[in-house]
Amino acid sequence: MKFGVISFPGSCDDTDALSACGRVGEAVALWHADHDLAGVDAVVVPGGFSYGDYLRAGAIARFAPIMTEVIEFAHAGGYVMGICNGFQVCCEAGLLPGALLSNLSRRFVFRQVRLRVLGEPSPFTAAIEPGAELSIPVKHTTGRYFAPPEMLARLHAAGQVVLRYAPGENPNGSLDDIAGVVNEARNVFGLMPHPEHAVDQLTGSTDGLSLFASLAAAAAA
Amino acid sequence: MSAVDSLAGVEQAVALGLTQDEYGLVVASLGGREPNDVELAMFSLLWSEHCSYKHSKILLRTLPSSGERLVLGPGENAGAVDVGGGLAVAFKVESHNHPSAVEPFQGAATGVGGILRDIFAVGARPIAVLDSLRFGEIDSERTRYLLEHAVAGIGHYGNSIGVPTVGGEVYFEGPYEQNCLINAMCVGLVETERLIRSAASGPGNLLVLFGASTGRDGIGGASVLASAELGEGDEAKRPSVQIGDPFAEKKLMECSLELLERALLVALQDLGAAGLTSAAAEMASKGSVGVDIDVARVPLREEGMEPFEIMVSESQERMLCVVEPDRLEAVLAVCEHWETAASVIGEVTASGLVRVLDGERVLGEMPVEALVDACPLYDLQPRAPQEPLYSAPRRVLDSSDDVDPGETLLALLRSPNIADRLPLFEQYDPVVQSRTVRRPGQADAAVLALPARGEARPGIAIAIDGNGRRVAADPYRGTVEAVLECASNLACVGAEPLGLTNCLNFGNPEKPHVAWQLCESVRGLADACRAIGVAVVGGNVSLYNEGADGPIYPTPVIGLVGELPDVALAGRIGFRAEGDRIALVGPFAPEIAGSELARLGGRELPSSLADVDIARVLAAQRAVRDAVRSGSLASAHDIAEGGLATALAECCLAGGLGAEVAFDDTVKPLRALFGEGSGGFVVSGGEGALRALGGAGVAVRIVGLVSGTRLTIVAGEARIELALERLREAHGALRALFD
Amino acid sequence: MKARVLVRPKAGILDPQGAAVERALPALGFEGVSDVRVGRLIELEVSDPARLQEMCERLLANPLIEDYEVLLEGAAG
């Protein structure tokens, strides 16, 4: 099973994501300017500050040449996971519903947060007990999840909210403590927390591994 | 007629910061010819304090600059030490004080940008940033403004470029009110054989400028500004502020590292203060060659820039490299890949001259030596002050003996110099690059993992420190203490010092008392480095840090890098397990004079600090380090600001566990609880492990045990009993600043 | 032609920046200020102003969360 991790100019957590993916599968780097997904089974759009987060986080990156392929890949049912800046890019690209707004604090926040995995089925959380709590860091300035009321209601009804900040842990003012959502077809997943920074006890926690492992299993199936 | 007679020339030179005598030397070094505008601008910047180190160079030569593990010493953009496995760690700390006083967000951001470039200029990938900040009293509106924006600026740059900010320190003291300090340190990792120097060589080789285009940023900025005091009329000196672009720097960094990875460069140099002028002259000087620069080939951001502006512009995010002509195409291709503009702007010559051209026209022609080496160096005229230099801090607390010691402890925990820094450092990303084993708040030093070597998981530890108030009280001992404190911080995570960097932030060195502070401090620094067995690999000097009320506290900021064999065993501050014993280790001889408590109580600075028994402090550090490395301790924390009681409270809070501690024989409880001095550690673990620390002359005293959810300390007559919740609330005092 | 694009958070969307400005003003002695919203200003030279709307929809604003308005030089604000 092969992951591809995109690097945009300004991506920062791309190498971290590559090595996290490498723990559960094969992982290759993909370059923003290419029109080639190198035959991967799952795409990770990583964290960082693509194009400096200028104008609006993710707004410029979503037009990168490789995104044409990613969008096509996703429409064909391919698995895509957008982490932090990658989540923002996926929202801007229309692959995921909603948008990410400036944190209520208006500041960058790094914090190890507790997350709840909801019972809604998804290939990204399949290996995790529903209701389980994960300890994973967040680090962002623009992480407040927003969707207009009707859209939000639809997301809840369709079980598209798969990850929430545990009570009292919401670091940014996200609506309904939403930390991660999937698209309607459930093959694209976006989350603000950084599971790639929770794959080794030495650097803090291994709770993020299960997300990569779930995805690897789904993509291999 | 001697050109020096030209009044206009002298006047202009003086306006640009040169003295009349220096101007005479410039003329002499040009063979009696007066410099034209372009040349004068270049001389005035290179001969400024900031670039020439004319008041500090002689002193800096007294610092130990060789060591077993040193692989790149002072003189390069950053120094480096060997960390085994064919790897070296390059590091340096630098100030950006004056630009930050003008515009704190951009000043701090570009300060980080500048120090990052120094690190990748030697070929190392930046793997960590640390910051060292000094502001006035916390209740000043200006302090809050500076704090908020400086912290945001540091985060903005470091976070966006993907380099973790893993540590730092901040103090709030009156003497910094009008002259804040913003120092940033960067640490980089490089294969030793890939370290690159900045010496230009090979006449006929090309000079390639890459990165951002050149605008009027900081014309007469850093260099001139940093050589003059800020005060009233501050406004007029404001230069065009430099704006940091971390996105451009990220691409520049990846581009530079790939160029080096592919061995495409002869030499590499960042553009910092004095821009192209300094970069080109330094590269030529180090390689004993000449350079021609054609200003017409420099890509500009603004129209109508004059040649001198192009030569001294401090536009950020630019690098200069020397390239063999047949590698040019490959170099440009790498730059293109990273969306980084690159232009050939000149070439290396055998002339020994820096020549500035505009196409065919020669605009300036100066011997490299004149620019770089002919600037006079000044001996300082130190004189120890007879009167106290600093007024007593404002009293905010009754620190007399009859105050409840519990209340005193809470006041200390609440003090901005001790309170939890979380509200600041949570604005920084400490984990990107996946090396960070100990984040801020977890341990006394940051710990980063190096690539595994077989089963071994070696790492490095980094600490940054410099308590200006104690240096003000006693420049020699205060500086020794600062170095020892960094070494103690490393010991607590199990690391041994490898190399040291420093930034000397002082007032006007032409004043005898400031000169005395500087001399004494550097003497302390040199002695302490020899004692802990490390070289000074490089650093920075920032002088003329004064406001209307006088100089800042003399503030040598010390950055220390060490190694540890196994990061999995890196120490932590926090108590770990109920029932563990707590011991006080080391030759801890606390004094109230010069302490944080004395500051809160509004007491004058003492006229000296107690002598430190360095050998015994080192023995204690060794004992703690070895025990941490063996995994026998549950926690280790050095005693610093706020003394023993504060250290115990910090261990409780970091571990979420209470403690019961007693010192029955204490006669002077206030001093025992809150006094400060070097060499004390609070450690916890099993009784056997703690007793085992007591070898080779190291004092170990078991004083209590980890237990419950309250901190209880009995010291002679005095008794503290506080719930963790109350400690936590007090310790969280800085949170209110960021709501 | 010179154009200005004004982008603001949609009504109903919480605007912490606007709120922060609103909170800060009274402390500086400015009373009587309300409904503060902070958005983005983009100024640009365009050869074909007819394409501005498309530029806004696709790049300069995110229609889910932002409203925009285009001002052409010389036109009324």
Added chain:
Amino acid sequence: MKARVLVRPKAGILDPQGAAVERALPALGFEGVSDVRVGRLIELEVSDPARLQEMCERLLANPLIEDYEVLLEGAAG
């Protein structure tokens, strides 16, 4: 009264955002765009518009690096 404050980077001051947008547009098929500057838009209700300039100087803009312009409702833009 409703007011708008347009804040933009001063001429000559580096504008990384504007540069990034300008670079991105051609790739999206928008040619002929230049001189892009990205700034801030602040909209507010003020009871005393005479004080707006002072507000800009002290809080809404950073006069060191930014220019501002005040547009009052109904006035020409």
